[in-house]
Amino acid sequence: MAANSQCVLLVILLNFLTLSLGTQDDLMISTSDGKIQGKLLSVLGSDVRAFLGIPYGKPPVGKLRFRAPEPVEKWDGVKDATNFPNSCYQMPDTAFPGFKGVEMWNPNTPLSEDCLYLNVWSPRFNKTQPAPLAPVFVWIHGGGFISGTSSLDIYDGRFLSKSESVVVVSMNYRLGAFGFLSLPDNTNIQGNAGLLDQRLALKWVANNIAAFGGDPSKVTLFGESAGSASVGFQLLSPGSQDLFQRAVMQSGSPNAYWGTISQTEAWDRSLMLAKLVDCPSSPAARLEACLQQADPQKVSTKQFEVLTQSSLLSLPFMPHVDGNFLPDAVDVSTHIWHLVDFL
Numbered sequence: 001m002a003a004n005s006q007c008v009l010l011v012i013l014l015n016f017l018t019l020s021l022g023t024q025d026d027l028m029i030s031t032s033d034g035k036i037q038g039k040l041l042s043v044l045g046s047d048v049r050a051f052l053g054i055p056y057g058k059p060p061v062g063k064l065r066f067r068a069p070e071p072v073e074k075w076d077g078v079k080d081a082t083n084f085p086n087s088c089y090q091m092p093d094t095a096f097p098g099f100k101g102v103e104m105w106n107p108n109t110p111l112s113e114d115c116l117y118l119n120v121w122s123p124r125f126n127k128t129q130p131a132p133l134a135p136v137f138v139w140i141h142g143g144g145f146i147s148g149t150s151s152l153d154i155y156d157g158r159f160l161s162k163s164e165s166v167v168v169v170s171m172n173y174r175l176g177a178f179g180f181l182s183l184p185d186n187t188n189i190q191g192n193a194g195l196l197d198q199r200l201a202l203k204w205v206a207n208n209i210a211a212f213g214g215d216p217s218k219v220t221l222f223g224e225s226a227g228s229a230s231v232g233f234q235l236l237s238p239g240s241q242d243l244f245q246r247a248v249m250q251s252g253s254p255n256a257y258w259g260t261i262s263q264t265e266a267w268d269r270s271l272m273l274a275k276l277v278d279c280p281s282s283p284a285a286r287l288e289a290c291l292q293q294a295d296p297q298k299v300s301t302k303q304f305e306v307l308t309q310s311s312l313l314s315l316p317f318m319p320h321v322d323g324n325f326l327p328d329a330v331d332v333s334t335h336i337w338h339l340v341d342f343l
C-alpha cells in the first residue's frame with residue numbers, strides 16, 4: 001500500500017516538473033539578438049504570454065539622435081522582458097491634472113530617448129508541442145506624432161491575443177522633433193526617423209515573430225489617428241512593403257492636412273528649433289553636433305514654439321516627403337501604394 005502511495009506521489013511530482021519546465025520553456029525565447037524572459041498574464045480565465053520591453057533598435061542618443069535607427073546590438077545572457085519600456089520623449093498633457101479622461105493618454109512609464117522597444121503578447125505555446133503559427137497584429141499608437149506610448153492601459157494586447165488567438169505586437173517610435181527633425185544639406189539627418197523606427201520594428205517582427213508562435217507571412221499592420229496615418233505611410237514606402245500583408249487604418253490618413261508638411265517647412269522649423277535651443281545655423285557639422293548635445297527636455301519644450309500660427313491640430317514636427325522613405329508627394333503616390341488586403 002505504501003509502495004502504491006509512493007508511486008502516485010512520484011507520478012504527481014514528475015507531472016509537476018514537466019509542467020514547470022514546459023512553462024519555463026514557454027516563456028524563454030531566443031531572438032536573433034539574444035534570449036529574453038517573459039511572463040504569464042491572466043486574462044479571460046486563462047493565460048497569455050507577455051514579452052514587454054524588447055529592444056529592437058540601438059538607443060538613439062548622442063550622435064544617433066535624429067538619425068535613422070540602427071538595429072539593436074546582440075546581448076549575452078537572458079534579458080528581462082516582464083516590464084513595459086520607457087516612453088519616448090514627449091510633453092505630457094497637464095491641462096487638467098488628475099482628470100482621468102486626459103491622464104489615460106499620458107505616458108505611464110519614464111520618458112527617455114532610449115525608447116526603441118516593442119511588446120509581444122502571444123497565446124500559450126510550448127516548443128515541445130508545436131502548433132500552427134498564428135496570425136500577427138502589429139499596432140502603431142496615435143498621438144499626433146508628438147505624444148503616445150505603447151504601454152498605455154488602453155493598448156494592452158493581452159485581450160486581443162486571447163480572444164482571437166493571435167500574436168499582438170506594439171512598438172514605441174520617436175516623436176516630435178526627435179522623430180521628424182530634418183536638416184538641409186545634411187545626409188545624416190533627413191527626417192522621418194520615427195517612421196523608420198516603425199519600419200525597423202516591422203523588420204524585427206519579420207525576423208523573430210515565429211519564435212513567439214506568430215506567422216511572419218500573416219502580418220496585419222493597424223493603427224489609430226497618427227498611427228493610422230503611419231500605416232498609410234508604410235504602405236507608400238517601397239522599403240516597407242514586404243513586411244506586412246494586410247492593413248487597417250482607423251481615423252487617420254497620410255493625406256490628412258495634419259499628416260505631412262513640405263520639406264521646406266520641415267527645414268525651416270528645424271532651423272528655428274536650433275535657434276531656440278541656442279545652436280548655430282552653420283556650419284552644418286557644428287549645427288548637427290549642437291542639436292545632438294542639446295538638453296532633451298529643452299528640445300521637447302521648445303519645439304512647440306516653431307509654429308507660426310496656432311490651430312486646433314497644429315503639430316510642430318511630422319512626416320514630410322524626403323525622397324527616401326517617402327519618394328513622392330502623398331497625393332501623387334498611388335502608383336507605389338502597396339496592394340494588400342485593406343480595411
